[in-house]
Each structure stands twice: as structure tokens, then as C-alpha cells.
Amino acid sequence: MGDSLITIVAIVLAAILMFIFPLMSMSDRTDDISQLTVKTATTEFVDNVRTTGRLSLDDYSAFEQQIAATGNSYEIEMEVKVLDENPGKKTTQASSTKIGENVYYSMYTSQILDTISPTDGTKKVLALKEGDMFSTSVKNTNTTLSQQLKNFFYTVAGNDTYTIAAEHGGYVTANGSGN
């Protein structure tokens, strides 16, 4: 009786060691690689927008596809901080020694997507200008295999858990309207 209990425990232990451990280790690596892919793609996407000053649906879809190729689903959040020099202009007239009174206002993912979605079949581009800021953050929304396995052994608390995340942002360096 005691022997068979030990055997069962041994089989369970052996199964964990021989299957779960390699599986965890491999899925961890997979996540690492996904993380790398997502980070590279995000940086390239953002830097491309920053240096050209243009964001089109084509760019966005290509980026979406590139990160979807890792086999996970992601939440993409974009933000454009639009530079508004007009308030600065008004204060300069009142007090001409003041500098740096510029104001930014933001456009977020849904507004950006609205702007670049084609209407009546014509492609649209969101043109940014020099001095605007563009940033993107990406998080995975599904539970990856590695997360599932980890949750099986030790629960990671909270709803907002993600293992693959990347963000990048910066100044737009060129005027995108170029006609």
C-alpha cells in the first residue's frame, strides 16, 4: 500500500520533471522570442512614423500582422500628442520674453484609427508635423502557454497580467503632409 503510494507520487514527480519542466522552459523561451519580435516591430513602427511623419492603415496593418505572427493576441494602444503652438503665439504677444508656452493635446487609438480608415474606398493618411509626439504600447491579451503553466503551479494575481509588452515613442521629426 505504502509502496504504491510512493510509486504514484514518483510517477507524478517524474511526469512533472520530464514533461512539464521542459515544456515550461521551452514556452518561456517562446515568450522571450515573442517579446523580442514585438519589441522590434513596435520600435520600427514608431520610428518609421516618427521619421516620415505619416501613419497609414497599411503601416498599421503590417505592424499588426507582424506581431500577430507570434501566435498571441495583442492590445495596441497608440497616442499622438499634437503640438499646438497657437497658445504660445498669444502669450508671446503679451510678454515677449517668455518661451516654451506650447501646449499638446492628445489623440488616442480609436481616434487615430478613425482618421486612417478608408472612406468610400480612398486611402487616408494621418499626417503629423514636426514637434508632435507619437507613442505606441503593446500588451498581450491572451494567456500564453508559459503563463498557463505558471498559473497552474503558482497563481499570478490580477486580471491585468501580461508577459509580452513593448512600448516606444518620441518626437516626430518630419512634416508628413508632403504633397
Place this chain on the structure above:
Amino acid sequence: MKIQYLAVVFVIIMLPISLVFSVYVEGQVETLDMQISYDTKLDNSTYDAIKAFQLNTVNSSTSDLTNSKIRDIEAAANSFFNSIATNFNMVGYNSDNLRAYVPALVFTMYDGFYIYSPFENTLDEETQNRLPQDGSVTYAGGEEVTGLKPYIYYSCRYVRGQMDVTITYSLDNYITIQGYDKNGNPINDAGYLIDNISYNSSTGAITYRGIQITEEPQLTEYIGNNLYPYVKINGVKYYKDSSGNWFTLMNGSFNYGQGTFRDENNDMAYRYYLEALDFKKRLKDYGVEELTSENAVGVSDITDANGDVVYSFTDGDYQIFDFDNDIEESDSNFNNHRLAVIRYVIESNLSVALSNYNDYGTGSYNFRMPKLSEEDWDRILNNVSLISFLQGLSIGGKIYNGYSVINNNKNEEVVTEDSIYIIEDVNSDSSEYHRVTHNGLESMVNNNSRGVFNIDFERKSIGSTATETTYYYYPHRQLGCYTCYVAQTDSETPSNIYEYLDGMTDKTLAKLYYTALGRERYSMYKVFRNPEEHVNQFR
């Protein structure tokens, strides 16, 4: 053997493999991570440098003169190294260390480019003896100096029969021709290539694309809190004060003693189109119009990063100056050829400069030119830009070899089709200015509207020596439109601005735009002109 032992043996085998594998993957991830962060740092530093150039040129009335331009570019190169040192300081590099990894900075300008890179100072003994001997000059022959190499023009030589000319191209449709015409007579000429202009010799009316180009009211702009009428000639703005004296702005203060100018309507745009028409006729007389792409000497096909030919000078021979097919439009033969020449000149000179850097570099890294992507070329060829290279830094698994292209369209160098904004009502400070492509702008413009060069909306400064204060002001106080300038949510993105304007029924906007484009291009500083004679035409 018991299953437990098997498991233990398995773990003993697997654990090291898994460890080594994870360390390897981590190493690769780190390398790529570093590469991405270096790319971004390089982009940011390059932007800082071009921003320094922009600020210096916008605030200087002499920035288009060569010696002043060189000063601005050297300042920009300094900001690049300062910025890159700041960005990389976290990882243990300083400005001097990093200089060794920057084989070249390329500043592409209006009609040529500068390369900032190390070179050997060829100071001979005779010249050295003429330098002050009091120890204030420390240059010596044969030593390595980092600086700007001589300006390289975007030029190409053409031979056809007796004709042998060198044509220098620019970022717009302005060309300079030197050499011998079809009869072997020497020529030295320059002008804008524009199609669709007609001239009525009895009335003197000039029509461009069906729109009569007329004089426009005298231009005005603010300096501090006062509005001054002004005229911009050969890159310099001459302002008239309330007592009728003319002055220029020099280093932030008023510089009188400029003589007087004609105090009347601005006819720069009219002159621009009239001269372009004359130039077209002269090109016909020289026989330059007959030149085809095959006549180009010393150029070879242009290939992209994959080795595919993207432009061939010999394949599909065609007339370069094809005046009957809208030469100013971006897809004309002329523009394709012009871009190919510019690209060829930059590529060939730059690859030599980069490989020569191996003679100066101390490390064992073999510096060579990376293949620039087609999108990057597209940006380089259409704007003033800075291309920076950073090579040879170790980033873990491999050696970093990166470049960055940042362009700029707010400077005194070039007036592109994109750099004209339209003010709805010039007489009202509370009016707005728009991009030409603003949706429905054609119904908003009227006789009080005016096209303005984009740098005239940038903040400028004047100094008061009495109080030692710097005052900031905007030459035009109108505000940027929220839907087409601040955020471009309600503007069209036409691929061809000329066709876009042609398609409008109300031609007021087109007239404003063409007038402003002509006026600003004609007011630019041009090396070819005799400055004194040119200014005297307006007295």
C-alpha cells in the same frame, strides 16, 4: 531502473541544455535590444543636429551665404556629437570615444552636399610659414582634422555632338548649366524649368497653368510689436520703417544704410515666371533640350538594397528636358532623371568617404557604406536632410552598423511645394493660416488672402542691447488652423499638388499658391546671380 532515477537522469541532462539555451537566447535578445536602442539614439541625435541647423538658419538673415552656412553646419555637427554623447553616456561612451565610430555626417543642401568627416591636413611648409607664428595657430601638415569637406554639387556631364555641358541640379527645378552649346559656344546659365507659361507680348501678361500671375500688394511682417513693409531680395529681407528708411536685421538688431528700394507692389512671382519662360527659350537655342539620358557621362545604373536596378541611364533612352509634358510635376522625365543624378552623386561620393575612413579609424572594424533603403532615399532626395552613420560599436553578439536619415523642411535653403501656407486674411491678426490641401479652402480664400513661406511662421528673436534682453516674436501673428495645420484631420493628401489645384473650379487658391511659390523661390539667394546688380533692379 526505477522511474524516479530515470527522471533524475533526464533532469541532469536537460537542465544544462536548457540553461545554455536560455543564456544564448538572452544574449541574442540583448543584442537586438541594444541595436534597437542604438538606432533610436542615433535618430534622436540626428534630429537634434538638424534642429540646430534649422534654428540657426531661421534666425539668421545671412544663413544662405556659404561661409555662414558652413558655420551653421559645423554648429549642427557639434550638436550631433554633444547629443550623441549625452544619449550614450549611460553606457559608458563619451563624445571623444564616439567620434571614432562616426565615419561621416552628410548634410544634403539645395544644390549639393557637405560631408563632415576626418581628413588629412595638407598644409605645406610655405603656407604654414605664413600663418601667425605666435603659437595661436596650431595646425600642422599631415595631421588628422575632422571637418567639412568641400561642397559637392549635384552635377552631371553630358556630351552630345559638339555640345559638352555640366548641369547642376537642385532640390527643386532650378538648374545651372556650364559648358559648350551645340555650336561649340561657351554657355553659363541658370534658371527654373517650368512648363505651361504663356506670355502676351502686347499686354505683358504672364499666364501659368491658365492663371494670370499679377503683382501682389506689398508684403508686411512684424518685428517685435511693429508691422513693417518689406521686400525680400536674394535671400535678404529689406524692411521700411515709419520714416521711410530701409534696414535689414543683422544679428538681432536693425542695420540701416541699405539705400532705398521701390516702394510698390511685389512683382517677384511675375519675374519668376517670366524668367523661367526666357530660360526655356535659351535652353532651346543652346540645344540642351535635345539631351537624352544616354548622353550622361560618368554615371552608372542605380541599384537598390537587393541589387535590383531602380534607375537606368542607358536603358530606355529619353529626352530629359521634356517640356511638353509638365516638366515641374514630380513624375516627369526631368524629375526622375534629376533624382537619379542626385542619388548617384551622393552614393558614389559617400561610399568613397566611408571606405577612406578606414585609413583614419584606429579599430579593426572595416567601415563601409550600408545600403540605404528606398524610402530613405526618397526622403533624402526631396528635402534638406542629415544622414548620419554610426559603425563599429560592439553590441554583444555583433558589431553595430547603423545609419539615420532625418530631413527638414523649415529652412532658408529650399522652397518646396509643401512649404507654402495660405493666410485667410492678411489684414487681421486673428485670422488663420492653412495648408493648401485644407478641405474646402478654395471657398475660404479671397483677395485679402496671401500665400506665405512656412519659416515666416516660426518664432524669431531680436535683442535689445540697452536692456540686454531677447525678445521673441512671430513675423505673422495669425494662428494655425486646427484641422489642417495643428492636427491634419481635415486635409487632402494629393500625390500631385499641381493636378489637385488644376481640378478646382475657383482659381483664387491656385493663383495665391502659384504666386507665393514663385515669389518665395525668386526671393531665394542664388549663387549664380550678381548680387549687387540683382538688388539694384529693385531700387
